[in-house]
Amino acid sequence: xxxxxxxxxxxxxxxxxxxxxxxxxxxxxxxxxxxxxxxxxxxxxxxxxxxxxxxxxxxxxxxxxxxxxxxxxxxxxxxxxxxxxxxxxxxxxxxxxxxxxxxxxxxxxxxxxxxxxxxxxxxxxxxxxxxxxxxxxxxxxxxxxxxxxxxxxxxxxxxxxxxxxxxxxxxxxxxxxxxxxxxxxxxxxxxxxxxxxxxxxxxxxxxxxxxxxxxxxxxxxxxxxxxxxxxxxxxxxxxxxxxxxxxxxxxxxxxxxxxxxxxxxxxxxxxxxxxxxxxxxxxxxxxxxxxxxxxxxxxxxxxxxxxxxxxxxxxxxxxxxxxxxxxxxxxxxxxxxxxxxxxxxxxxxxxxxxxxxxxxxxxxxxxxxxxxxxxxxxxxxxxxxxxxxxxxxxxxxxxxxxxxxxxxxxxxxxxxxxxxxxxxxxxxxxxxxxxxxxxxxxxxxxxxxxxxxxxxxxxxxxxxxxxxxxxxxxxxxxxxxxxxxxxxxxxxxxxxxxxxxxxxxxxxxxxxxxxxxxxxxxxxxxxxxxxxxxxxxxxxxxxxxxxxxxxxxxxxxxxxxxxxxxxxxxxxxxxxxxxxxxxxxxxxxxxxxxxxxxxxxxxxxxxxxxxxxxxxxxxxxxxxxxxxxxxxxxxxxxxxxxxxxxxxxxxxxxxxxxxxxxxxxxxxxxxxxxxxxxxxxxxxxxxxxxxxxxxxxxxxxxxxxxxxxxxxxxxxxxxxxxxxxxxxxxxxxxxxxxxxxxxxxxxxxxxxxxxxxxxxxxxxxxx
Amino acid sequence: xxxxxxxxxxxxxxxxxxxxxxxxxxxxxxxxxxxxxxxxxxxxxxxxxxxxxxxxxxxxxxxxxxxxxxxxxxxxxxxxxxxxxxxxxxxxxxxxxxxxxxxxxxxxxxxxxxxxxxxxxxxxxxxxxxxxxxxxxx
Ligand code: FES
Ligand code: FES
Numbered sequence: 001x002x003x004x005x006x007x008x009x010x011x012x013x014x015x016x017x018x019x020x021x022x023x024x025x026x027x028x029x030x031x032x033x034x035x036x037x038x039x040x041x042x043x044x045x046x047x048x049x050x051x052x053x054x055x056x057x058x059x060x061x062x063x064x065x066x067x068x069x070x071x072x073x074x075x076x077x078x079x080x081x082x083x084x085x086x087x088x089x090x091x092x093x094x095x096x097x098x099x100x101x102x103x104x105x106x107x108x109x110x111x112x113x114x115x116x117x118x119x120x121x122x123x124x125x126x127x128x129x130x131x132x133x134x135x136x137x138x139x140x141x142x143x144x145x146x147x148x149x150x151x152x153x154x155x156x157x158x159x160x161x162x163x164x165x166x167x168x169x170x171x172x173x174x175x176x177x178x179x180x181x182x183x184x185x186x187x188x189x190x191x192x193x194x195x196x197x198x199x200x201x202x203x204x205x206x207x208x209x210x211x212x213x214x215x216x217x218x219x220x221x222x223x224x225x226x227x228x229x230x231x232x233x234x235x236x237x238x239x240x241x242x243x244x245x246x247x248x249x250x251x252x253x254x255x256x257x258x259x260x261x262x263x264x265x266x267x268x269x270x271x272x273x274x275x276x277x278x279x280x281x282x283x284x285x286x287x288x289x290x291x292x293x294x295x296x297x298x299x300x301x302x303x304x305x306x307x308x309x310x311x312x313x314x315x316x317x318x319x320x321x322x323x324x325x326x327x328x329x330x331x332x333x334x335x336x337x338x339x340x341x342x343x344x345x346x347x348x349x350x351x352x353x354x355x356x357x358x359x360x361x362x363x364x365x366x367x368x369x370x371x372x373x374x375x376x377x378x379x380x381x382x383x384x385x386x387x388x389x390x391x392x393x394x395x396x397x398x399x400x401x402x403x404x405x406x407x408x409x410x411x412x413x414x415x416x417x418x419x420x421x422x423x424x425x426x427x428x429x430x431x432x433x434x435x436x437x438x439x440x441x442x443x444x445x446x447x448x449x450x451x452x453x454x455x456x457x458x459x460x461x462x463x464x465x466x467x468x469x470x471x472x473x474x475x476x477x478x479x480x481x482x483x484x485x486x487x488x489x490x491x492x493x494x495x496x497x498x499x500x501x502x503x504x505x506x507x508x509x510x511x512x513x514x515x516x517x518x519x520x521x522x523x524x525x526x527x528x529x530x531x532x533x534x535x536x537x538x539x540x541x542x543x544x545x546x547x548x549x550x551x552x553x554x555x556x557x558x559x560x561x562x563x564x565x566x567x568x569x570x571x572x573x574x575x576x577x578x579x580x581x582x583x584x585x586x587x588x589x590x591x592x593x594x595x596x597x598x599x600x601x602x603x604x605x606x607x608x609x610x611x612x613x614x615x616x617x618x619x620x621x622x623x624x625x626x627x628x629x630x631x632x633x634x635x636x637x638x639x640x641x642x643x644x645x646x647x648x649x650x651x652x653x654x655x656x657x658x659x660x661x662x663x664x665x666x667x668x669x670x671x672x673x674x675x676x677x678x679x680x681x682x683x684x685x686x687x688x689x690x691x692x693x694x695x696x697x698x699x700x701x702x703x704x705x706x707x708x709x710x711x712x713x714x715x716x717x718x719x720x721x722x723x724x725x726x727x728x729x730x731x732x733x734x735x736x737x738x739x740x741x742x743x744x745x746x747x748x749x750x751x752x753x754x755x756x757x758x759x760x761x762x763x764x765x766x767x
Numbered sequence: 768x769x770x771x772x773x774x775x776x777x778x779x780x781x782x783x784x785x786x787x788x789x790x791x792x793x794x795x796x797x798x799x800x801x802x803x804x805x806x807x808x809x810x811x812x813x814x815x816x817x818x819x820x821x822x823x824x825x826x827x828x829x830x831x832x833x834x835x836x837x838x839x840x841x842x843x844x845x846x847x848x849x850x851x852x853x854x855x856x857x858x859x860x861x862x863x864x865x866x867x868x869x870x871x872x873x874x875x876x877x878x879x880x881x882x883x884x885x886x887x888x889x890x891x892x893x894x895x896x897x898x899x900x901x902x903x904x905x
Contacts, residue, residue, distance in 0.1 A: 008841065015851050016827075016832055016836040017827050018783015018823035019783070024786070025776075027777075177883055179785075179793060179847070179883055180787065228847045229849060230847075231883070484848065484884045656843070656889075657885055657886075660887075661886045662886075664885075664887065686790065687788040687881070695890075696878045698886055701888050
């Protein structure tokens with residue numbers, strides 16, 4: 001058995017010895033270094049570009065938009081983002097020019113001798129600015145995209161409600177902060193271009209380069225190198241870097257390496273969308289939700305890029321893991337003159353999760369009710385219906401995760417103990433003598449749709465295949481990338497399990513568009529559940545072909561494949577490897593491809609935005625225990641307990657690694673990470689001042705994996721990559737609420753923000 | 768003035784040592800110079816004349832992972848792997864100075880090494896496990 005075991009990861013040896021090759025580790029003969037010259041204003045137009053005459057430009061390659069053979073757009077949802085600005089500037093750090101030189105010193109020197117003058121226009125820098133429409137920067141109303149989903153009769157629901165509770169929540173930008181900055185190498189050929197670098201989605205780059213350079217499928221080759229983290233940040237943006245490197249390489253007719261330093265990476269590449277989310281909830285006195293109205297606005301930045309898809313996930317997840325018969329959810333994404341926001345683990349869901357969970361806390365507080373009880377009353381269970389009208393028919397681990405997390409964290413007893421200790425502090429302290437440290441415990445409960453939203457997977461028809469190599473071992477052919485999450489390891493396990501082989505016999509082909517099919521992007525928690533399923537189907541086909549072959553060869557129709565051997569009853573006929581070799585010798589090759597088909601039960605209506613938004617959901621619950629220093633207002637997360645239903649853990653250790661890593665990223669989201677802006681420019685674009693969690697910020701974590709098998713996932717598996725990013729921020733905020741009485745409707749909970757909230761509680765009390 | 772990091776990576780082609788920030792914040796460039804962990808992005812190469820330098824490439828023996836590397840592999844301490852060389856170096860220096868560190872001491876020792884993938888849990892597990900068999904590490 002390979003599935004369910006903690007096998008040593010496939011890419012471990014190279015990563016532990018320093019032998020793994022990341023893009024910046026490669027130097028090619030005759031290679032130039034590239035650099036991007038970017039705008040220094042948020043909005044306006046270019047008046048002039050001047051090159052110092054005193055500088056020797058003969059050694060510098062310069063490219064601008066006029067060098068692009070095709071149309072000046074980066075292919076994505078809409079063709080609105082130019083590869084290089086022509087005249088108008090729509091955000092700070094927008095690419096204008098590209099330069100390349102044989103060494104980095106020369107390159108930096110050249111950059112200093114280019115002077116760009118601008119005419120500045122008044123920029124739109126916030127959601128409020130954009131909605132006020134004083135300046136119009138997109139369409140007629142600055143709105144990129146709208147969605148409306150609804151069910152039942154909201155007015156009627158509010159009429160039945162005994163209490164109506166309103167809340168407004170704000171969530172910030174967040175930087176992915178993969179430790180390996182973005183980078184790409186372009187190698188020009190005769191009517192050809194090869195790209196190699198750090199990426200999640202080789203076929204996105206393939207498509208973008210084909211269009212920009214008028215090349216065909218075969219002429220463009222994209223190869224993923226070992227990639228030092230992605231978290232969504234290397235989903236769409238690598239297409240831009242690849243195209244920049246390719247443009248320089250095309251002009252120079254030499255290989256060009258383009259690597260961002262940290263400051264450029266933070267300044268220019270996409271972030272998690274900030275948002276403002278308003279809830280208006282009608283409840284009965286017993287806590288039952290009878291009406292819910294939600295309005296969410298995401299800031300998309302200067303270009304559309306992936307924003308509509310992020311918004312779509314946001315609107316569908318906005319009600320969270322709760323049932324309500326009367327729902328209306330309005331979602332808008334707006335344009336601002338800031339760098340485009342894009343994919344980041346969770347993709348619209350962590351924003352709304354903070355809002356729906358804080359709204360639960362607020363409702364519970366206003367009803368004088370326990371918030372765990374409130375969640376239990378309203379939670380979705382198997383057979384219930386979601387806001388889009390999806391009936392949950394399978395793999396619903398909602399109760400299990402909630403019960404597990406609450407029990408393992410000893411939540412109820414701790415909650416009681418903390419609340420008693422607070423009231424004793426309040427009675428024993430007089431004249432503003434505050435206890436130095438306060439403790440609290442809080443809970444969050446969430447779900448995450450696995451795979452693409454709506455009909456995305458049905459349209460994508462992800463492909464993957466298996467071929468038998470000359471030595472009779474299988475090789476997986478898939479465009480899914482290893483970005484640390486364990487793609488190579490789990491695919492090997494799935495194939496080993498299907499073919500009853502040893503895990504070490506399975507090889508994974510390099511993600512190279514000339515050798516692997518398009519499995520769709522490595523995003524949306526879809527690699528295991530969707531592409532893993534396709535890999536499993538391809539393996540089944542290989543197995544069927546070989547069984548048929550062996551049955552004929554030995555005239556043994558009853559033959560089975562067990563433990564790497566073809567068997568009839570207890571008698572072994574031949575080895576897998578031997579028969580696979582024989583098959584290849586006889587027929588030339590054995591390659592089987594499969595493509596993804598959505599489960600037949602799944603139906604989605606794109607027009608009405610209703611139906612089965614995802615084939616299945618993963619479920620999570622998280623308990624955070626915090627300590628708040630009442631002098632410095634610093635919050636320490638002491639312990640996090642999280643239970644997550646992921647269907648089946650193909651590799652429990654890797655799955656737990658995903659959960660722990662995602663959880664700590666979410667601690668950063670809730671407590672630490674904040675961009676500081678000045679007129680559209682990020683001023684803390686360095687690791688000295690954009691703070692992410694270190695080992696000292698990492699709480700003790702307990703991770704419980706719940707396995708409610710999903711019948712259409714490989715061996716029951718659902719998605720795990722994104723689920724854990726949803727839980728920590730609201731759980732921490734709930735714990736801080738218990739510890740201090742301050743209700744935080746905005747993250748991150750920095751000492752300044754917490755101090756203000758606590759002071760507000762104190763003044764309210766003294767009124 | 769060239770940085771030790773550039774000489775290691777570009778001249779010696781020892782590319783196991785990584786650059787994550789170039790300003791002493793991420794620890795991806797950690798190496799041991801005469802027994803001390805330093806950020807090689809901050810050190811001019813001229814300051815390391817005649818020094819003994821240990822990089823990730825110096826950990827495995829004849830292609831075999833040492834006990835610390837093996838523990839990282841078994842415990843899931845490396846995901847994307849970009850922080851791993853620096854983490855291994857920081858852990859090596861810790862275990863040389865303190866053969867039986869507590870979890871808090873481990874956290875302290877790797878606090879200058881950022882990892883965005885693991886949440887640190889399995890890195891700490893790995894260092895703890897490695898400490899149980901110190902002979903195979905040094
Ligand atoms: S690269 Fe040296 S500390 Fe980050
Ligand atoms: S394993 Fe990816 S940054 Fe640590």
